[in-house]
Amino acid sequence: MKHRIKAILLASSLIVTTMTSVQAKEVLLDRVAAIVNSGVVLESEVNDLLTNIKQQAKKNNQSLPSDSALRVQVMDKLINDNLLSQIGQRMGIQISDAQLDQTLNNMAKEDQLTLAQFRQQIIDAGGNYEKYRESVRIELISGEVSRNSVRRRIFVSPQEVQNLLRVMKEQSTNNVEYNLGHILIEFPADASQADLDAAKTRANKVVELLNDGSDFAKIAITSSGDANALKGGDLGWKNINEMPTLFSELINEQPKGSVVGPIRTGLGYSIVKVLDIRGRKVVEVEEVKASHILIKPSIILSDEKAQALLQSFLDKINAGEATFAELAKEHSQGPTSVRGGDLGWADPTSYDPAFKDALATMKKGEYHKPFRSSFGWHIIQLEDRRMVDATSQMNENRAYQILFNRKYGMESTRWLKETRDEAYIEIFEQDKK
Template identity: 60%
Template sequence: MLNKTIIRKAVLASGLMISSLGFSGLIQAEEQPLDSVAAIVNTGVVLESEVQGLVNQVKQQAASEGQSLPSDNALRTQAMEKLITDSLMMQLGERMGVQISDAQLDETIKNIARENGFNNIVDFRMQIINSGMQWDSYREDVRKQLVTGEVRRASVRRRVSITPQEIDNLVKMMQEQTNADVEYNLGHILISFPDEPTQEDLVAAKERADKVVELLNNGSDFKKIAIASSSAPTALEGGDLGWRSINEMPTLFAELVNNKNKDEVFGPVRTGLGFNIIKILDIRGKQKVEIEEVKSRHILIKPSIILSEEKAEKMLLDMLAQIEAGEAEFDALAREHSEGPTSTRGGDLGWADPSSYDPAFKEALATLEVDEYHQPFRSSFGWHLVQLTGKRTQDATDTNQSNRAYQLIYNRKFGTESVRWMKEIRDEAYIEIMDQGSSNE
């Protein structure tokens, strides 16, 4: 068990060192305020400037949407919770060796710009700056999202198990459904209680949940209540779960909202994490979905104690040079050297929705034209040399039902396991909120 006093002293000392850098410059600048530590998270810190920055972002977003917000104290609490979670994820990512290169970050931001209708990065950058955010801060936020996404996927996917019987049962259910063309925009509020709650804990949480339901039934703004009260990861987004069909949402939620009407509120319903409250924010017909599938092949080299990161990258650079010089065939090199399950077929990954891939792999493919190679890059699996061999557009509204069923079940279980996993990480961490003087392990 980590010693709280040792951690606290060490982290605060490092925080003071950070604040003291460029001390002479501070004297010349006259009373430049030093940043303060808002929370200690294991051996890292959350700074007061980060908390205020996130609170301001939420306020700006709400103002642009005409959305009312709860008190500043409630906003600060939710912002602190998110930043503590981010800090834990980044620390875990560092231990796992997850790295996002500047080149990968640039490609991700270019894709974000395209998805938001910007033809060039200059206009997109101006939009970010005009929204009140510094460009460097935005870049690092995107980098952080990429790291935390890879950490979550790598940690949670091994906890998800799907049996053939589950797939068969869902396929049969989908074939019998009469509401398959309906999608629901759901709002979710979680009133949590401890892992091993006492009767008093349960009563207190239930009373809070009942009060939330009463407020919602009396017309209170759902997003405002969610930001103020919810313990779910979507709290700062107002509890918005987005658009989902019956088969895409957790089974419990599906049973609640099936064939119900817009604006209906359900709950509180108790689960292992707390009391859940659901509201149907909107209903629409199922949208036609077109996806661009890609066909690619790759060679995967996994770093180890014996094989360094630099050596793995150099091996792939040498292979690329051989391929481009006509001295070797991709297929043969993949069969001989690749450590992935596709090595026996020359690294061929077949046709796939790129969103199903590791984010780094997806971003690399997005930059390529057919038959083009990408420079070696790092993902959560290792180092890749990849070639894009084909592109096509598919109507994914009604894809192969078995594949669709598998993905739906995986998404459901991944979402549930992700919340449980994150709670375990939080429970094992040393966290101290400085301005409240409280701590937990």
């Protein structure tokens, strides 16, 4: 079966033959760089990603390893993306154009650009915007597949959360975050002593190079077997408690620029560098106390009539003919009607986006004119605003997320390795020029 798939996919390489009166001339438009189960990675995809990485590196004044070393990492990523896309298709995961556009809009805003400016920036850099757009879709699908597949393999118990909260309260280092870089020197699952020794030797050499001032990102791209290799090994900002225990014990109180390792794990030898350090502030959030009246449109009650009905309620309130609470109890179709529409104190971000946006424009004591949300038509009375210290609740949420992320990182790598081990993957040698 594998040979049959291989034969079909190789035959599908895009070759156009132009006939002349003398002879046939073959023009190679593309070729298969790798087979991944029933899919392929094309040479054009490899070249596009290589070009993008080089352009980004040039823009950031980042040095890169040799083309051959970079190609290995690029092939690895494209194979993973292809594999995850196939799984996504089987799972029915789709990213709509609207979701994709929203993501691209957010990316543009992060760079303080409009979407049109963001698009032009990619074109000016020599990129193809439509290809870039589709690559973002693939990244979103891959992320969704990974989260869906790995999440079910992770369990965080309430006791684990409480234990971590206790530790977090005891540690003064809870206010410190580290920006970490990570390099993983892998060894095989059933490693012999010779394999372990060889990996340890390579890891020691990497540490030596880093201590001598070599570029961390360049070495990560060249040598790391971790999923973040193409990002220069950057793990982002992490609190001591977010790191694997082996890391946290060694990283704690280390100064900026420190290189720690090699640290042996179940996957290989890890080398960690403290790229930067920063403190953390106390968490405060704004809460609002509001009441609302909800009218749901129906076959009998149109949107226009629902809007007009709510406006008539506001007119009665302003004329002193009825109170907001009285009208809510009599007419509101929401579960808060028995409380006169009282929503209590709440974080406005927990509400429907239209409801949240309406609250953001209001002052204490104001009424909002009728507006529509996904639930129906509303009017709102804003009673008060306050800033609250949400550190306790945030710490509990954070403790859960820390434990989840701690397990997620290792489990994600393990799941991806198992998935690749079960797949049929064949990589073809690059044509020598």
